[in-house]
Amino acid sequence: MFNARDLAVAQGVAAALLFLSIPCFTWLGLGTRQTVGALHGLASMLTVIVSAFLLHLTYPLLRGREEATKRLIGPLWITNLLTLLSVIFGNWLYIGYRAHDGAQQWYLANAPAAHTVVMEYKEFVSLFPLPLGLAAAFLLWRYREDLHGSGVAHVVAMLITLLWICLLIGLATGLGLAKLKLV
Template identity: 55%
Template sequence: MIDQPMKTFFTAKEFAITQASVAALLFLSIPLFNALGVSNHKLMAILHGLGATITVILSCQTIHLVYPMLRGKKGAATKLELMLWLTNLLVLLTIIFGNWLYIAYRAPDGPQEWLMYYNPPLHSIMMEFKEFVALYPLPLGIGAAFLLRRFRHNLVPGSAASSIVALLVTLFWICLLIGFVLGFGLAKLKMV
């Protein structure tokens, strides 16, 4: 009798897709909890939260596309550029929704007044730093996408252009995560 390998129940790709889908679903449910809260600005908070969550999820995919580009895989730069433009669009929408929500943040008896009364340094660190850092991804992402557009046919492993693009995308991703985490923390301190 010849030993035949046992057929697997699922492939590694199917497992990865399932894992990513469950994580994305759970991440996307976070902003929807604003619908349960007491607020006059639920729609703004939900749109900003969903935009930030989807942007962070896409930015994780974007940073993973840097590795094939750095190895010189054919077509990797084009995929990375497309994902960067898509993520940049979501960053812009999230910034727009965030500015819309910022009006409610600065309103009388709003979260800013609450933070300034109970903990002024926390307002300076949490909100002002978060807003400053959260604006960086847009120029970093546009710069990386522009460089990819300009040099994508000349990218070789170890080139200065591919290294600069990788650095810009990494900074882009780090700034998005900082903005997301601090924004989430701010929402937990005083819901808008």
């Protein structure tokens, strides 16, 4: 009746839906900052999920399979678009963070290490995935015919791996900062 693949897909979809529902609880506050925060959280979580799928699609590329480039380009552009949305909503939140009575003031008074180390680090690491993803997309487009069996496939895989690591660091530090004080 069901095979292992069906069960694995059902498990993955259920986990993804539950994972993505976390920011929806923020909407219960119905404030503008909460809404933007929820959109930023939703875009960030969805980006990490899609980028994990993207990372797994690099394995056939490294093995030299010819269909790998075609399967990789769509999720890569979706990841780039979601990364852009995450950055836009994150910058929108950052305005309130740096405001006179914003979260930055609270962090500097109550948890200076959280601001100095985590927030400043998160701020820069979270901006890296977009240029990494655009560079990978450009290389896939430019070398689409000569990609298999070349060093360019390894460079694309490295860029996508770095993209995923930066997204994961940004998500983990963002969740940690939100846990310290909800912005």
